[in-house]
Amino acid sequence: MVFGDADLDAAARTIAGQYNNAGQVCLAGTRILAERSIAEDLLGWVRQQVEASKVGDPRDGGTKVGPLIHPEAFERVAGFVERVPSPMAPSRSGVASVTTSAISISPNPPC
Numbered sequence: 045m046v047f048g049d050a051d052l053d054a055a056a057r058t059i060a061g062q063y064n065n066a067g068q069v070c071l072a073g074t075r076i077l078a079e080r081s082i083a084e085d086l087l088g089w090v091r092q093q094v095e096a097s098k099v100g101d102p103r104d105g106g107t108k109v110g111p112l113i114h115p116e117a118f119e120r121v122a123g124f125v126e127r128v129p130s131p132m133a134p135s136r137s138g139v140a141s142v143t144t145s146a147i148s149i150s151p152n153p154p155c
Contacts, residue, residue: 046078052089059086060093063109068117074124 046055062072078086102110112118 046076046082046086048079048081050082052082052086055086056089056093059090060097063094063097068113 046052059073059076076086076090097108098104098106099109100107112121
C-alpha cells in the first residue's frame with residue numbers, strides 16, 4: 045500500500061524490486077494499492093525503475109532479472125499478465141516465449 049505522503053522514489057524501488065528473482069519468491073507481491081492522488085505519479089516512478097532493469101543471463105553482472113525456473117513457472121507468470129485489467133495491462137510484447145535456452149518474461153510496465 046502506498047499512501048499520498050509516501051516517498052515515491054523509495055516506493056517505486058521497492059515495487060520494482062519485486063522483479064528480483066524473476067518474481068519467484070514467496071514474498072513477491074501481486075498487487076499494488078496506491079492512494080488515487082499519487083497513483084499516476086507512482087506509476088511513472090515505477091516505470092522508470094522497471095525500464096532500467098536489464099533482463100538476461102544471470103551470470104552477466106549487469107542483469108537484474110533472470111529467467112524463470114521452469115516452463116510451468118513461465119505459464120504461471122504469463123497467466124498473471126493475462127489477468128491484468130485492460131487499462132493497466134502491459135503490451136503483449138512484454139511476454140517472451142519459452143526457448144531451449146531461457147524462459148523469460150521482460151518487465152514491461154503499463155503505459
